[in-house]
Amino acid sequence: MLTLSQALERIRPSPTVAITAEARRLAAEGRDIIALSAGEPDFDTPDHVKAAAHAAIDRGETKYTSPEGLPELRRAVADKFRRENGLDVAPSQVVVSTGGKQVLFNALIATLNPGDEVIVPAPYWVSYPDIVALAGALPVIVPTTAEAGFKLAPDALAAAIGPRTRWLILNSPGNPSGAGYAAAELAALAEVLLAHPDVWVLSDDIYEHIAYPPYRFATIAAVEPRLAGRTLVLNGVSKGYAMTGWRIGFGAGPEPLVRAMVKLQSQSTTSACTISQWAAVAALEGPQAHIAERGAAFRRRRDMVVARLNAIEGIACPVPEGAFYVYPSVAGLLGRRTPDGERIATDTDFVRALLAATGVAVVPGEAFGLAPHFRISYAASDATLAEACDRIAGFCARLQG
Ligand code: PMP
Ligand code: GLU
Numbered sequence: 001m002l003t004l005s006q007a008l009e010r011i012r013p014s015p016t017v018a019i020t021a022e023a024r025r026l027a028a029e030g031r032d033i034i035a036l037s038a039g040e041p042d043f044d045t046p047d048h049v050k051a052a053a054h055a056a057i058d059r060g061e062t063k064y065t066s067p068e069g070l071p072e073l074r075r076a077v078a079d080k081f082r083r084e085n086g087l088d089v090a091p092s093q094v095v096v097s098t099g100g101k102q103v104l105f106n107a108l109i110a111t112l113n114p115g116d117e118v119i120v121p122a123p124y125w126v127s128y129p130d131i132v133a134l135a136g137a138l139p140v141i142v143p144t145t146a147e148a149g150f151k152l153a154p155d156a157l158a159a160a161i162g163p164r165t166r167w168l169i170l171n172s173p174g175n176p177s178g179a180g181y182a183a184a185e186l187a188a189l190a191e192v193l194l195a196h197p198d199v200w201v202l203s204d205d206i207y208e209h210i211a212y213p214p215y216r217f218a219t220i221a222a223v224e225p226r227l228a229g230r231t232l233v234l235n236g237v238s239k240g241y242a243m244t245g246w247r248i249g250f251g252a253g254p255e256p257l258v259r260a261m262v263k264l265q266s267q268s269t270t271s272a273c274t275i276s277q278w279a280a281v282a283a284l285e286g287p288q289a290h291i292a293e294r295g296a297a298f299r300r301r302r303d304m305v306v307a308r309l310n311a312i313e314g315i316a317c318p319v320p321e322g323a324f325y326v327y328p329s330v331a332g333l334l335g336r337r338t339p340d341g342e343r344i345a346t347d348t349d350f351v352r353a354l355l356a357a358t359g360v361a362v363v364p365g366e367a368f369g370l371a372p373h374f375r376i377s378y379a380a381s382d383a384t385l386a387e388a389c390d391r392i393a394g395f396c397a398r399l400q401g
Contacts (some may be wrong), residue, residue, distance in 0.1 A: 006171025011130040015367035023361035034380075034388045035361045036258050039175060040244040041324065042060035042379045052282030056275050065273060067266040068258070069250070070277045076284040077250045080235075084208075086222040087233065089252045095261050096280075100236040100249030105131055106261040107202060107232050107251065111166060112137040113134075118167045119123060119151040119160050123327060125175040125204070129369070137166070141369055146318050146329060150177035150370075154188045161196050167248050168193065170220060171204040173211055174376035175370045177327040178302075178320020180211055182254065183218035190224035200257075202229040206249070207323040209240030209291045212299050215321035226397045229254055239323075241283040246276040271357035298324050301378040301385055308389035309376075310394050322381040327365070330372050344399065347372040357398075358391035 013395065016039055023035035027054045056062075068074065074091040097103045104127065112118070112135035115219045120128045122143045129139035157168065170189070171179040181189075194197055203220050211217040221231040236249030265271070269310040302319075305326055309317040314332035330350050337343050338357065344350050351364040351374055365373030378385055 003034055007136070010133040010136075014130075015126050018151075019361060019363050020192050023355075025255070025280050026359075026361075031359055031386050033359045033361060034384055034391070036376045036378070036380060036385075036388055037361045037363050038379070039325070039377055040379060041239060041242040041294070042381065043241050043242040043290075045246070046283070046286070048286045049243065049279050049283045052286075053246075053275050053279040056278035061274055063280055065274050065277060067094075067271050068262045069094065069272060070274070070281070073250075073277045073281050073284075076281050077235075077252065080284050081233065081252055085098070085205075085219050085233075087228070087252065088221070089233075092334055093211040093258055093263070094252050094253055095258050096248065096250050096260075096272050096277060097265060098249070098269050099238060099247045100204070100234050101127060102269065102272075103232075103234045103236070103249045103251040103261070104128070104202070104204070104267070106264050107234075107253075107257070108132055108137075110260040110264050111200075115164055116166045117162060117164045118169060119157065119165060120369075121197075122175075123150060123176050123373070124169070124369050125171060125366065126367050128169050128231055138164075140165070143370060144179075146316070146327075149178040149318070149321075150160055150174065150327070151181060151185060152189065154192050157189055158192045161192075161199060165196070165199050167200050167202050169202045169204065171206075173207040173217070173320070173322025174372075175207065175216075175323055176325045176363070176365075177318075178323040178325050180215045180217065180321030182215070183223050186218055186220045186223045190220055190227055193227060194224070197230075199230070201227060202211075202234060203231055204234045206234065206236055206239050208235060210295060210298055210324055211322040212295070212302070212320075217322070232257060237280050237283045241280075242294075243276075243279070243283065246273070248272055248276045248280040255381050298378070301380075301382060302326065304382065305376060305378045305385055305389060308386070308393070312393050313395055314399075315392075324377055326376050326378065327368075327373050328376070330374060333396060333399060334372055336401045339398050339400070349373055350374065354392065354395055360388050360391050360395075 074094040081089040114136035116137040232253035317328035
């Protein structure tokens with residue numbers, strides 16, 4: 001008989017990954033599916049990045065790298081943090097991993113002990129609480145509200161900090177809400193943190209490049225340099241450079257933490273894909289024009305989806321500052337019934353019935369720790385998004401009661 005670890009019993013399969021796989025399966029069966037569940041840009045990786053990968057293969061750059069990453073990439077990452085974020089980072093403070101997800105995994109597994117606590121504002125990206133739980137520690141979920149822009153309030157942070165708090169995880173622009181913290185909002189959180197020198201900050205900046213003016217991206221260690229000695233900045237090429245499948249993420253933080261993460265990585269994946277690391281050097285150092293061009297397309301889609309959803313009676317959709325998600329509330333639809341008599345009691349009921357009736361796949365708010373909402377990824381063509389919104393509107397209009 002197969003016995004599984006107790007650690008594994010503390011987690012569930014990633015719901016965003018699972019729903020996207022399910023949508024793919026239904027589409028392969030021939031069903032007319034519109035999958036708005038995946039958290040990845042629909043754009044292609046820029047051509048000069050692909051060319052750099054071909055060139056790396058042709059040069060024979062096909063062996064392991066040292067676990068912390070290629071020196072060229074660590075330097076490019078340190079330069080990026082200095083140039084774009086005003087962070088004073090040396091290459092020795094950088095670790096390159098197989099996606100930002102592995103940076104998160106390494107940081108938490110390398111630092112947490114049973115009984116430790118990690119503050120996770122909700123709604124949250126699905127992997128935060130589960131990796132904390134895998135480490136045997138306790139996620140302390142702090143709910144936010146749509147009225148407060150889905151942002152953690154300084155007094156709520158202060159109230160959540162206890163003697164076992166090891167980390168605060170901040171994600172801005174955020175998945176799934178798209179909420180972006182302004183520099184002044186980060187400064188207010190930093191003020192609370194300055195009174196608690198043992199609490200570290202994991203700043204997940206992976207959506208940095210998808211931010212809509214007048215919102216301006218800011219990162220907490222630059223806003224409050226006194227926190228830099230206990231902040232891990234997580235970033236990567238997946239979202240800003242449309243490179244999800246290349247699996248390159250990076251972290252920058254104090255050297256003892258980075259060394260611990262590298263030690264763990266040396267016993268798991270060894271090093272991130274060498275070819276992808278060369279591609280990431282080209283992404284960070286090459287032309288950046290695609291960021292603004294694609295940002296404009298994302299903004300147009302955001303505005304269209306928000307307007308169309310808000311025109312549906314029972315749905316309320318806030319306007320996000322960044323990322324490529326909207327996180328509307330379905331509170332106004334709960335208690336209604338589908339034409340088949342199925343009662344919509346939760347956002348999960350809503351999402352299931354929507355998929356069955358219309359083929360539109362989205363992710364329920366329950367997965368992100370704040371209900372009743374659902375997440376749409378608008379990283380899809382305008383025509384696809386318009387069709388999806390029509391189907392959602394039709395579905396909602398048919399609900400009774
Ligand atoms: N952080 C957030 C908030 C995300 O949504 C993602 C996407 N899965 C990641 C980190 C990690 O992305 P990747 O592993 O592709 O770098
Ligand atoms: N971050 C993306 C999402 O939320 C990718 C899937 C995942 O790793 O969770 O959909």
